[in-house]
Amino acid sequence: MTTFSDMETVSDVETVPQDLLIVLRHPPHGSQWLREGLDVALVAAAFGQRVGLLFQGDGVYALLKGQQAGALGQKGTHPQIAMLEMYDIDTLWASETALAERGLSADDLMLPVVPLNAEAVAECFALHPHALIF
């Protein structure tokens, strides 16, 4: 099992800043926040913007494997996560603290993410000219 503590945490944001930083802080299903953020990411990417996604707090649960539709057939957000690659959104960052607090390792997630320590998260915000928080 690969844990994030095994991986080297980047102290600086290695990928060049994207045109737009979208920060996802809410978990799937309970509210529309995550869906709204992912919608904006996909629309921006469709218009040729380079989008970076940062998962913070409960937002990291958006990446958890094994999600499905709700008991009443409510759509989840996992299909949108699976579509990110098709829209060339492959810059995925996640707060290392958020992952660690929730006991999540790389094996638990649908897509590979780059874990960022607190310093790198701050740098991520500083480097991007536009940031939208969801």
Added chain:
Amino acid sequence: MLLHLLNRSPQSLSVYRELGEAFGADDHLLLIEDACYAALPSASAALEPFEGRVSVLAEDLASRGLAERVSPAIAVVDMNGFLSLTESHQRCVSWF
């Protein structure tokens, strides 16, 4: 003898604190919607005040991909179990 329904993730610390104040000796807590994340072993601290008197809704665990991740200390109930809990308690109180 109340059934408390909670739908917020442990990230919302204050609602857990306020529920803890209101939680009586014979009360029971049912975790629904985003409160399912409190049923993970990594969140056990949030449920300490309610130890042994907590259930979580199976349907909401499944949609979040949490069905196999629940802490063994927490009972999993389905919608019928939810109904039984409402029958066996005098009233329901919702926390959100």
